[in-house]
Amino acid sequence: MKTTISKIGASAGKQVTLGAWLAHKRSSGKIAFLQLRDGTGFIQGVVVKAEVGEELFAQAKNLTQETSLYVTGVVQTDERSPSGYELTVTDFTVISESHDYPITPKEHGTEFLMDHRHVWLRSKRQQAVMKIRDQIINATYEFFHEHDFSKLDSPILTGSSPEGTSELFATKYFDEDAFLSQSGQLYAEAGAMALGRVFTFGPTFRAEKSKTRRHLIEFWMIEPEMAFVEFDENLEWQENYVSHLAASVLKNNQIELKTLGRDLSKLEAIQAPFPRITYDEALAFLHEKGFDDISWGDDFGSPHETAIAEHYEKPVFITHYPTSLKPFYMQPDPNRPEVVLCADLIAPEGYGEIIGGSERIHDYELLKQRISEHNLSEETYAWYLDLRKYGSVPHSGFGLGLERTVAWLSGVEHVRETIPFPRLLNRLYP
CATH class of the missing domain: 3.30.930.10 (Bira Bifunctional Protein; Domain 2)
Structure with missing residues (x-):
């Protein structure tokens, strides 16, 4: 079922598909954490190597900032999340890779940000x-x-x-x-x-x-x-x-x-x-x-x-x-x-x-x-x-x-x- 982050709570415990961009990511050994956004909100997607396989996990670890994706996963309740939910990712498809995205997590000057x-x-x-x-x-x-x-x-x-x-x-x-x-x-x-x-x-x-x-x-x-x-x-x-x-x-x-x-x-x-x-x-x-x-x-x-x-x-x-x-x-x-x-x-x-x-x-x-x-x-x-x-x-x-x-x-x-x-x-x- 296709949904949006703002409506994802209605699908708790169910499998859904989101169209999203990768805002940030981090990995910890056998788990990758994808910070996803779709314009209606932000949610964390959790990719577990043992559950998705070596190939998809390697792809997740190599995703670049602002790459667009279709992400499929199961909605989980998470009180630590601002939205109250996170997504256990079962699959994803890259729509368009992003290369050399100019605004990174580091500090940027005001003029640079205004130019971008x-x-x-x-x-x-x-x-x-x-x-x-x-x-x-x-x-x-x-x-x-x-x-x-x-x-x-x-x-x-x-x-x-x-x-x-x-x-x-x-x-x-x-x-x-x-x-x-x-x-x-x-x-x-x-x-x-x-x-x-x-x-x-x-x-x-x-x-x-x-x-x-x-x-x-x-x-x-x-x-x-x-x-x-x-x-x-x-x-x-x-x-x-x-x-x-x-x-x-x-x-x-x-x-x-x-x-x-x-x-x-x-x-x-x-x-x-x-x-x-x-x-x-x-x-x-x-x-x-x-x-x-x-x-x-x-x-x-x-x-x-x-x-x-x-x-x-x-x-x-x-x-x-x-x-x-x-x-x-x-x-x-x-x-x-x-x-x-x-x-x-x-x-x-x-x-x-x-x-x-x-x-x-x-x-x-x-x-x-x-x-x-x-x-x-x-x-x-x-x-x-x-x-x-x-x-x-x-x-x-x-x-x-x-x-x-x-x-x-x-x-x-x-x-x-x-x-x-x-x-x-x-x-x-x-």
Whole structure:
């Protein structure tokens, strides 16, 4: 019977056949231990010379790393194994031999591993991160569909930007200027006026010349938008969504979290509600901690966010930023127009901002004024203004960066490990 490693427990005591690759092997006299992987998991195959014969045993001892195989054997319960099982091999057939596999058990430099990303993905650690990424994506669809959101596909090629064009990749769209999208938000707002609650999920691009462990040039964003939702309710949606992601990873990725050495208590603490502090309170806190380099109206950098986050076990909302720091579409606080009804959600453990969100301006005249103040073309944003002409309502939304969230929940240091093929400032290969 053909099966996969993830389903092998259903065949305990029975003979099965796996299609697999040889991750590693070791031999001890008359026994060879094959570490097999098939994409769904890892399992040890035990080849006993007395049971398979001299010829097959010699072949097993000479197998090379990443050779592909069909392996037949009997499934045995083994409590020492991460999967709970191992395979007593009775036969195997080589599909394709692997020669001079570049990534060996020895240490390799980061640049070497990134140059070989196409095969580095096969390692146990990288597979664990990709499995957690997949689970977060699955949990995202689960959460939003359970709460009556519709998936909306926003365009990647756009003629305008939600946050100005200084960090966009420009291209030609026949005879017009176009840009690679940095956000699906404006289109999601149109979707929310039609469908009530929507979310976009797709690649976004930032031409930001940054080399920090938190930044990618191409990354994926999840951007919900909700009609009839004001500022405080928007924060509740965010903390419930993030709590759902953490709970889903804890439930479904125990093997992967163990592989990565993740401290599970850190994830268990991620439960709504999350603490909330204003920009003013955050600034006062930073001054108390000796950060004298920042004044009211300045944006917070990574050291500032990390210092604030270290004060909490959970993610923390920083709300009510100065209007001058934020994009044109954010709703000003009616009691204090120099700040806007926005929040950044800062993850603990130094992972920085994972969500930015706000209530959106729903008044036509105010939005028109903001477009002018930001020196944007009213003609370019005419369709966006239209949303305030035909039955405008209070509405809010947010954007979650997938790769930063994967890094945080999995505990890996750099976002380059959280996307299959990272695009970095100096990397477009492979």
